[in-house]
Amino acid sequence: MTSAELLIDAFGRVRENVYGAVEGLSTEELGVQLEPGANSIAWLIWHLTRVQDDHVADVAGLEQVWTAQGWAKRFELPFDEAVTGYGQAAGEVGALAGVSAELLLGYFDAVHEQTVGYVAGLVDSDLPRVVDTRWDPPVTLGVRLISVVDDDIQHSGQAAFVRGVLLRRR
Numbered sequence: 001m002t003s004a005e006l007l008i009d010a011f012g013r014v015r016e017n018v019y020g021a022v023e024g025l026s027t028e029e030l031g032v033q034l035e036p037g038a039n040s041i042a043w044l045i046w047h048l049t050r051v052q053d054d055h056v057a058d059v060a061g062l063e064q065v066w067t068a069q070g071w072a073k074r075f076e077l078p079f080d081e082a083v084t085g086y087g088q089a090a091g092e093v094g095a096l097a098g099v100s101a102e103l104l105l106g107y108f109d110a111v112h113e114q115t116v117g118y119v120a121g122l123v124d125s126d127l128p129r130v131v132d133t134r135w136d137p138p139v140t141l142g143v144r145l146i147s148v149v150d151d152d153i154q155h156s157g158q159a160a161f162v163r164g165v166l167l168r169r170r
Helices: 003-022 039-060 069-074 088-096 101-119 141-169
Strands: 130-132
Touching: 003 039, 003 101, 003 141, 039 088, 039 101, 039 141, 069 101, 130 141
Parallel strands: none
Antiparallel strands: none
């Protein structure tokens, strides 16, 4: 298995997790916060997708899908287009209430497609390239991509947990 194949598999698993957390839920269920300030499924999926879009576009030298394909306009959120959800206040999570599964999964699929298209062309010698010198040690491409996968898996797992709670309440 090549590095590219490994990354494609990892991002494919993220996709399975995202779909598993979202499919079959109503727009209302996607926006439920289990308690005030808690992350909703809609916010978790939007955030993990925004981070993947932001980070992969940056290392690939591409424009983010969020702006290039008009997703920012479709979501109509009260945030700057550059916002990824990192560091947002608890009250801002509610802005994703009313976002449909179709919109969330459409944006996710567009980002997934760009991500897989990029990582499919990578070879092992690409991974040690330094992509961020703000850290000590500097962040390599390989570390950045694994960081994105890790973040995506954590947030999709959180979304699956919230889904489980919601389904038990039905």
